[in-house]
Amino acid sequence: LKRVSKPGLRVYSNRKELPRVLGGIGIAIISTSSGIMTDREARRQGLGGEVLCYVW
Template identity: 40%
Template sequence: KENVNMPYSGLKENICEILKREGFIEDYSIENADAVSTKNINIKLAYHESKKPTVIDIKTTSTPVIRFYKKAKDIRAYKNGLGIEIFSTSSGILSDVECKEKKVGGLSLLKVF
C-alpha cells in the first residue's frame, strides 16, 4: 500500500510533519482544503530499496484514561535511536530528539519504529 487517507486534524498534520522530517513517510498532503468539514490527509508511505516499509511498528503510549508524562531528563532514545517517540509539549508537537535539544518534557503520544 502506497497511500493512506484519514480525516484531518491539526495534531495529525503536526505528527505527519515530524514523520516526514525523520524519513518515516515520503510526503503528505491535505485534500479538500477549501471545505472545512471534509478535509483529509493523504500520506505517501516510504519504502526501503528492498521494498520493505520504513514504518515497522507504531504504538500509542497515552490514552485519554492513562497519560504518560516524561521530564526532559527522563527522555531516552527509542530503540537505540532507530525509532522516535513523539511528545505533546508546551512548545508544540516534538520528537524525542527535539525535546532533549529544547530541554522540555511532555505527554508521550506515540512511538514509531
C-alpha cells in the same frame, strides 16, 4: 507505531527521562508546551511533556 498515552492513562516524561526508542533508531512523539515534536527535538530544547506514541 505504538500508542503510549491514552485518554484513561496519560504518560508524562520530564526532559531527563525522555524515552529512547530502539536505542535511537525509532522516535517518540512528545506533546510539549512548545508544540508537538520528536524526542530528539525535545531533548535539544530541554523540554518534557506527554509521550503520545513511538514510531519505529
